Amino acid sequence: MKKLLVLGVGNILLMDEGVGVHAIQALQKEEWPENVHMVDGGTFTQDIFHVLEGYDGLLVLDIVHADKEPGSVYIFDEDDLVKNDSQRLSLHDIDLLDSLEMAEAVGKRPRMRVIGMEPKSYTEWSLELTPEVQKTFPHFLDVARKEVNRFLEEFKED
Amino acid sequence: MSKSKAPAKDGKLKIAIDPVSRIEGHLKAEVTVKDGKVVDAWLSGGMYRGFENILVGRDPRDAAQLTQRLCGVCPTAHSTASCLALDDACDVKLTTNGRVTRNLIFGANYLQSHILHFYHLAALDFVRGPGKAPFVPRFDHPDLRLDEKTNAVAVDQYIKALEVRRVCHEMVALFGGKMPHISGQVVGGTTEIPTKEKLAEYASRFKEVRKFIAETYLPTVYLIGSVYKDLFSIGGGYKNCMSYGVFPMDDEGENVLLKSGVYIEGKDSKFDPALIKEYVKYSWFKDSCSDLHPSEGKTIPDIHKEGAYSFVKASRYNKKPVEVGPLARMWIHNPELSDIGKKQLKDLYGIKAVKFRDLGEDMAFSLMGRHVARAEEALIVADAINDTWLKDVKPGEDTFVESKIPATGEGIGFTEAPRGSLLHYVNIKDSKVANYQLMPATLWNTNPRDDMGQRGPVEEALIGCPVPDTGSPVDISRIIRSFDP
Numbered sequence: 001m002k003k004l005l006v007l008g009v010g011n012i013l014l015m016d017e018g019v020g021v022h023a024i025q026a027l028q029k030e031e032w033p034e035n036v037h038m039v040d041g042g043t044f045t046q047d048i049f050h051v052l053e054g055y056d057g058l059l060v061l062d063i064v065h066a067d068k069e070p071g072s073v074y075i076f077d078e079d080d081l082v083k084n085d086s087q088r089l090s091l092h093d094i095d096l097l098d099s100l101e102m103a104e105a106v107g108k109r110p111r112m113r114v115i116g117m118e119p120k121s122y123t124e125w126s127l128e129l130t131p132e133v134q135k136t137f138p139h140f141l142d143v144a145r146k147e148v149n150r151f152l153e154e155f156k157e158d
Numbered sequence: 159m160s161k162s163k164a165p166a167k168d169g170k171l172k173i174a175i176d177p178v179s180r181i182e183g184h185l186k187a188e189v190t191v192k193d194g195k196v197v198d199a200w201l202s203g204g205m206y207r208g209f210e211n212i213l214v215g216r217d218p219r220d221a222a223q224l225t226q227r228l229c230g231v232c233p234t235a236h237s238t239a240s241c242l243a244l245d246d247a248c249d250v251k252l253t254t255n256g257r258v259t260r261n262l263i264f265g266a267n268y269l270q271s272h273i274l275h276f277y278h279l280a281a282l283d284f285v286r287g288p289g290k291a292p293f294v295p296r297f298d299h300p301d302l303r304l305d306e307k308t309n310a311v312a313v314d315q316y317i318k319a320l321e322v323r324r325v326c327h328e329m330v331a332l333f334g335g336k337m338p339h340i341s342g343q344v345v346g347g348t349t350e351i352p353t354k355e356k357l358a359e360y361a362s363r364f365k366e367v368r369k370f371i372a373e374t375y376l377p378t379v380y381l382i383g384s385v386y387k388d389l390f391s392i393g394g395g396y397k398n399c400m401s402y403g404v405f406p407m408d409d410e411g412e413n414v415l416l417k418s419g420v421y422i423e424g425k426d427s428k429f430d431p432a433l434i435k436e437y438v439k440y441s442w443f444k445d446s447c448s449d450l451h452p453s454e455g456k457t458i459p460d461i462h463k464e465g466a467y468s469f470v471k472a473s474r475y476n477k478k479p480v481e482v483g484p485l486a487r488m489w490i491h492n493p494e495l496s497d498i499g500k501k502q503l504k505d506l507y508g509i510k511a512v513k514f515r516d517l518g519e520d521m522a523f524s525l526m527g528r529h530v531a532r533a534e535e536a537l538i539v540a541d542a543i544n545d546t547w548l549k550d551v552k553p554g555e556d557t558f559v560e561s562k563i564p565a566t567g568e569g570i571g572f573t574e575a576p577r578g579s580l581l582h583y584v585n586i587k588d589s590k591v592a593n594y595q596l597m598p599a600t601l602w603n604t605n606p607r608d609d610m611g612q613r614g615p616v617e618e619a620l621i622g623c624p625v626p627d628t629g630s631p632v633d634i635s636r637i638i639r640s641f642d643p
Contacts, residue, residue: 043230047337050324098292105317 001035002056002155005110006148009041009062015126016070016119016133019140020061026141035155036148049102055110056158057151060096061144064116071136072118073143081114113151115144169193173631178638185604185643189634191625196634199613199620201604203470206442210457213594218244218563218586219345221594225582228598230338231274234267234330235575235599237343239582244345247569247584250561254409256347258550259557261405262360263334263343264573265543269367270326271576272484272536273375276529277319280639283632284382285312297630303385312382315374322370325363332356347558354553361548368540371533372498379533380502383526387507393525393637395619398422399486400475400602402429402581404574405542415542416535416574419490422478424519426490431572433476434581436597437608442466448609452583453568455595470601472608481523481615482578482602483641484532488514489522496537499530525633528640563589575599577642603641616641 008024011017021040028038037055041048052058064074081097096112103109117140120130129137169192176186184205190198209228213221222240226233238260245252252260278292286302286309287293304312327337333350335341342349350356383390403418418429436455438448443466444458460466472479480486492515495503503509503517511517514534521527564586571582578599585593605614613621616638625631 047324047327049320101290101292102320106320 002158003035003037003054004057004059004148004151004155005052005055006036006038006059006144007041007051007061008039009044009060011043012127013125015121015124015128016063016117016130017122018127019063019117019119019129019133019137022129022137023061023141023144027144030145032148033152036152044099049099049106052099052103052110053107056155058100058110058112059144059147059151060112060114061140062114062116063119063122064114066116066118068118070118070120070130070132073136073140074114074116074118075143075147076114076116078112113147115140115147170197171628173625173628173634175631175635178635178643185638187620187634187638189620189623189625189631191628191631194624194626196620196623196625199617200467201470201606201614201617201638202468203601203604204468206459206461206469208457208459210455210594210596213591216591218247218584218589218591221582221584221591222344223339223341225596226339228596231271232267232575232577232599233338234264234334234340234343235573235577235580236582236596237334237340238264239571239573239575239580240584241343241345242571242573243569243582243584244571245561245569246571247567247586248345248561248563249567250346250559252347252409253555253557253559254550255352255552255555256557256559257406257409258547259333259348259350259352260343261547262352262543262551263330263340263348265405265539265547266326266329266360266364266367267334267337268539268576269371269536270323270330272532273319273323273326273371275532275576275642276375276379277316278323279642280529280636281312281316281382283636283639284386285309285316287313287316297632297635299627299630299632301630301632304382308381308385312378315378318370318374322367325367329360329363329367332360344558346561349558351555351557352551352553357548357551357553364540364543364548368544371536371540372496376496376533376537377498377502379529380499380506383530384502384506386526389526389633389636390521390524392623392633393528393619393640394520394523395481395615395621396479397424397519397523398478398480398615399489399523400429400480400482400579401487401490402572402574402579404487405539407546415538416487416491418572420475420480421486421490422476422480431570434473434597435477436471436473437610438466438471439609440466440606441468441471443471447471452581452595452597453570453585455583455593457595466606468606470605470614472605472614473597473602474608474612477608477610479605479608479612479615479618480602481619481641482574482599483528484535484576484578485522485528486578487574488531488535493534493538496534499534525637525640532642565589578602600641600643604638604643616643
C-alpha cells in the first residue's frame with residue numbers, strides 16, 4: 001500500500017515559525033487511514049531525510065514567504081520550488097530539497113507538496129501564533145486535510 | 159553562498175564569503191588579498207546565542223538539557239560537559255558503569271561527527287558530485303582534481319556515509335536518547351541501564367561503523383590528500399594547540415584515552431585551567447566582560463560597540479591563541495598512526511612515519527593535516543569502544559548515583575567535543591543557577607582579535623592562503639572547513 005507522510009516543521013518557540021508543528025499536533029488528534037503518518041519534524045536537522053525514506057507522498061506544513069497578507073495559505077508542488085531559487089533559503093538550515101535529494105540517493109524519494117502559511121512574526125519568542133495566523137489556522141488545517149485526501153485519491157489512480 | 163568584492167586599493171582586494179559554514183551557526187569570513195595571497199583576515203560570528211543568560215535562575219539540572227540545543231550536530235558534547243560541571247558542583251562520583259556508559263554514548267557521537275565532517279561538509283570541496291543539491295551551489299572554478307573513477311567511488315562513499323551516520327545515531331540512542339536531543343546523560347551518570355540485549359544491539363551496529371572507518375574513511379582521506387599534496391602546506395596558523403583530554407579510562411580520572419596538554423611556540427606544557435581567559439575588545443559584548451576567567455565570566459551583549467565585528471569572544475590560554483580539535487588532540491597525545499596510515503604515507507607520500515608527530519610540525523599543522531588527524535582519531539575512538547568500553551561495561555548494572563543540588567556551590571566541566579575543547583562552568587546560589595558560562599570548541603578556533611590585537615586561530619591560518627582567482631576563493635573555504643566550524 002502506498003504511504004503518505006505529513007510532516008510539520010518549525011520552531012514552536014518563535015510564534016508563527018511553529019505553525020507547521022501546531023498544525024501537525026492538531027491533525028494527529030484526528031482519525032486517519034493507516035497509510036497516512038503524521039510526524040512532528042521540529043526544526044529539521046540534516047538527518048531528517050531518513051524519515052522521508054519509503055514514502056510515496058510527502059506533504060510538508062511550514063511557513064512560506066510569498067509577500068501576501070499574514071495568514072494567507074499557499075500550496076506548492078516540487079516544481080514550483082525547484083524553479084524558484086529564492087525559495088531555497090530556509091530557517092532550518094538544510095532545506096527540504098536537499099533532504100529529498102539525499103533520500104533519493106539512499107533509496108527512493110516521495111513526491112512532495114508544501115502547504116505554506118504567510119507568517120506575521122517569526123523572530124519573537126512566544127509559544128502562541130500571532131492573531132492574524134490564528135484566524136486562518138482552521139483554514140490551513142482544512143487545506144491540509146484536503147491535500148491528504150488528494151494524495152490518497154492519486155495513490156488509487158497510480 | 160554569496161561572494162562580494164570591494165574595489166582594489168593599494169593592489170589589495172577585499173573578499174567576503176558569507177555564510178562559509180555548511181550547516182548550523184552563521185560564520186562570515188572577510189579577507190584582504192594582495193599579490194594572489196591572503197594578507198589579513200576577519201572572522202565574524204553573526205549570531206547572538208545567549209544561553210548563559212537563559213540559564214540564570216533555573217534549576218541547574220536544566221543546563222544539561224538546554225545547552226544541548228546550542229548545536230544540532232554536537233548536543234552530546236554539550237550534555238557531557240554540562241553533566242561534568244554538575245557532577246563537580248554536586249560532588250558526585252560516578253560508578254564505573256556510569257562512566258563507561260557515558261563513554262559509549264559520547265564515543266558513538268564522535269564517530270558520527272567525524273564522518274559527517276569529512277564526507278558531508280568538507281568533501282564537497284574535493285569531490286565532483288551530481289549537479290544538484292547539496293553539491294551545488296559551489297564556486298565557478300572549484301579546483302576538483304580527482305580522476306573520474308576515484309571521484310565516482312567518493313560519491314558512492316558520500317551516500318554510504320549518510321547511512322553509517324544513522325547507525326551511529328542509533329548507537330547513541332540506545333543509551334542516550336534520540337539525536338539531536340539526547341536526554342539519557344544526567345548529573346550522576348546516565349538514565350539507561352545497559353542490558354545484554356541493548357549491548358548486543360550496540361555491538362552489532364558498531365561493527366559496521368568500525369569497518370567503514372578503517373577500510374573506507376581512513377584510506378580515502380590519505381588518498382585524497384595525495385592528490386592535493388599542496389594543501390599540506392597551507393592553513394597552518396599559529397601552530398599552537400591545546401587539549402583538555404577526553405574519555406576517562408578509570409574512575410579516579412587519572413587516565414584518559416586522549417591526553418590533555420598545551421603546545422605553544424614549540425614547547426609542550428601541562429594544561430592549567432587557571433590560564434584560560436576570554437577577551438572581548440573586538441566582540442559585541444560590554445568591555446567589562448573582557449580579561450575574565452570563565453568562573454568570573456559575564457555575557458552582556460553590546461551590539462553597537464565601535465570596532466567590534468563578532469559575537470564570538472576571543473578565548474585565550476595564557477594570553478595566546480590556541481587551536482583546538484582533532485589536530486590539537488593528535489599532536490598533544492601523539493599516538494602511533496594506524497597501519498593503513500603508515501602504509502599509505504610510505505606508498506603515496508614517501509614518508510616514513512610511526513607516530514603522529516613524525517609528520518612534522520609543518521605537515522601536521524595544515525589544511526590537510528587536520529583531515530588526517532580527524533580520520534586517525536576516529537579509529538582510535540572506535541578501537542576504544544571495541545577493546546575497552548564494550549568489555550568494561552557491566553550488563554544490567556546501575557549507571558546512576560543520586561545526588562543533591564547544593565544550596566551554593568560551583569562546578570566546572572572540561573571535555574573535548576569532536577571539534578575541540580569544550581568547557582561548561584556553573585555557579586549555584588539558592589540551589590539555582592547564578593552564573594553559567596560556556597566556552598564551545600568552535601569558538602576557540604573561530605574567534606576574532608583579542609585585546610592584545612592578536613588574530614584568532616582560523617584568522618591566522620588564512621594568512622598566506624593562495625587566491626589565484628578572487629572569484630573562486632576555494633582554498634579559503636577549505637581552510638575554514640578543515641577546522642569544522
